[in-house]
Amino acid sequence: MPTYFTSAPGKVILFGEHAVVYGKVATAGSLGLRSNTLIQNRTDGLIQVNLPDVQLVSAWKIKDIPHQTTWEGYPYPPSTMNMTLLEQLGTFVDLAEHTNRSQAAIALLYLHSYLSTNDDVDMAGGIQGGYDFSVRSNLPVGAGLGSSASYSVCLATALLQLNGYLSGEGTKEDKRDLINQWAFQAEKVIHGNPSGIDNTVSTLGGAVMFKKGEKIEPLPGFQSLRFLLTNTRVPRETQVQVANVRKLQEKFPSVVNPMLDAIHEISVSCKDLFAQEDQDRSHLLSRFGELVDVNHGLLAALGVSHPALEKVREISSKLGLKSKLTGAGGGGCALTLIRDDVTPETVAVIKQLLEAEGFQCMETQVGGPGVGVLTLGAPITIAEFLSHDRAYFEAIQHWTYFS
Ligand SMILES: Nc1ncnc2c1ncn2[C@@H]1O[C@H](COP(=O)(O)OP(=O)(O)OP(=O)(O)O)[C@@H](O)[C@H]1O
Ligand SMILES: C[C@@](O)(CCO)CC(=O)[O-]
Numbered sequence: 001m002p003t004y005f006t007s008a009p010g011k012v013i014l015f016g017e018h019a020v021v022y023g024k025v026a027t028a029g030s031l032g033l034r035s036n037t038l039i040q041n042r043t044d045g046l047i048q049v050n051l052p053d054v055q056l057v058s059a060w061k062i063k064d065i066p067h068q069t070t071w072e073g074y075p076y077p078p079s080t081m082n083m084t085l086l087e088q089l090g091t092f093v094d095l096a097e098h099t100n101r102s103q104a105a106i107a108l109l110y111l112h113s114y115l116s117t118n119d120d121v122d123m124a125g126g127i128q129g130g131y132d133f134s135v136r137s138n139l140p141v142g143a144g145l146g147s148s149a150s151y152s153v154c155l156a157t158a159l160l161q162l163n164g165y166l167s168g169e170g171t172k173e174d175k176r177d178l179i180n181q182w183a184f185q186a187e188k189v190i191h192g193n194p195s196g197i198d199n200t201v202s203t204l205g206g207a208v209m210f211k212k213g214e215k216i217e218p219l220p221g222f223q224s225l226r227f228l229l230t231n232t233r234v235p236r237e238t239q240v241q242v243a244n245v246r247k248l249q250e251k252f253p254s255v256v257n258p259m260l261d262a263i264h265e266i267s268v269s270c271k272d273l274f275a276q277e278d279q280d281r282s283h284l285l286s287r288f289g290e291l292v293d294v295n296h297g298l299l300a301a302l303g304v305s306h307p308a309l310e311k312v313r314e315i316s317s318k319l320g321l322k323s324k325l326t327g328a329g330g331g332g333c334a335l336t337l338i339r340d341d342v343t344p345e346t347v348a349v350i351k352q353l354l355e356a357e358g359f360q361c362m363e364t365q366v367g368g369p370g371v372g373v374l375t376l377g378a379p380i381t382i383a384e385f386l387s388h389d390r391a392y393f394e395a396i397q398h399w400t401y402f403s
């Protein structure tokens with residue numbers, strides 16, 4: 001019986017978070033930090049789930065799981081969420097509301113209930129199928145680096161692969177579109193009302209300009225930029241931050257809408273900056289830094305900054321560097337632009353100052369590959385899977401990427 005690994009990156013949003021939910025353009029790239037997944041069939045009718053990053057270890061009997069019985073649109077998901085099924089699954093998993101664990105579990109079961117074909121009923125009326133499902137991530141959970149999207153893309157790919165939806169004749173583009181559409185469903189379970197930028201970047205990899213419902217445009221040049229990512233470790237939920245901005249927008253549309261338009265223009269200006277040929281690189285980086293500053297100011301005015309994020313800005317600006325929050329804000333991560341003229345000594349100093357505040361600094365590559373799948377020759381135990389470190393998955397040569 002086949003055993004599969006799937007792997008998908010986190011993301012960093014350069015410009016345009018929140019505004020992208022309202023149909024504005026945002027720019028983002030994939031991160032070197034990834035989630036890795038194991039999925040393999042069982043024969044005892046159980047889903048054995050192990051998600052150590054959200055402290056969830058559980059086994060569910062497939063025959064007890066609320067199921068989507070009629071759906072004509074295979075292999076694509078329905079355009080609207082099945083709220084009845086979501087409610088039933090919420091009751092079924094019976095974990096406290098709005099915890100990391102319950103959102104991850106419900107997303108898994110929601111996709112399972114549409115995609116799982118390994119649930120044959122045996123002579124005694126029992127279900128023989130089932131599978132092991134385990135995810136291990138190198139991304140901080142709930143910190144603005146797209147941990148939910150990377151989980152969602154891994155989950156969608158794992159279930160699609162196990163159930164044979166990715167092995168047919170279709171093109172790479174068709175397969176990644178299918179993955180992205182199901183990952184978006186999982187993001188909806190976790191976030192409520194996502195724009196789709198996070199799952200799209202995690203599926204495709206690279207660096208892109210994203211606008212809801214429009215063709216994704218690559219953003220050349222972005223890969224040459226260096227960033228320092230700082231996790232303030234202040235917990236927050238994307239769903240809550242997005243809902244808070246919505247409340248403000250509904251209360252003061254004439255104030256908030258021009259701010260969202262201004263954020264849109266920042267992404268457009270970023271694209272224009274990269275499009276200018278023969279321009280001086282130090283000029284490009286200095287203009288880019290100014291856009292970082294303006295975008296953060298607008299996000300702060302939308303109410304999604306946090307004193308810890310302002311501390312990152314204060315420390316970096318003392319050393320002449322520009323920072324902004326990235327992702328949904330309210331805590332989580334900030335990105336700092338490291339211009340080419342910034343010395344290693346300055347980077348060491350800023351890291352030291354940030355870490356002295358209790359923050360975690362990460363230098364990571366941006367713009368790497370999107371989702372990948374690997375078929376293993378023999379089954380492995382969940383414990384074996386979890387014992388592998390990040391370097392193990394990075395060293396594997398035979399991933400099939402969809403980007
Ligand atoms: N490794 C993981 N294992 C299981 N569930 C995960 C994992 N990583 C993320 N999740 C799910 O995603 C949720 C966090 O999503 P959230 O969108 O709030 O943060 P984020 O994706 O890290 O930040 P942002 O959306 O701003 O980039 C968790 O509550 C959990 O349900
Ligand atoms: C805050 C937000 O714009 C980005 C979260 O990474 C939400 C979304 O686009 O779904």
Ligand SMILES: [Mg+2]
Nearest residue numbers: 146148149238
């Ligand atoms: Mg998220």
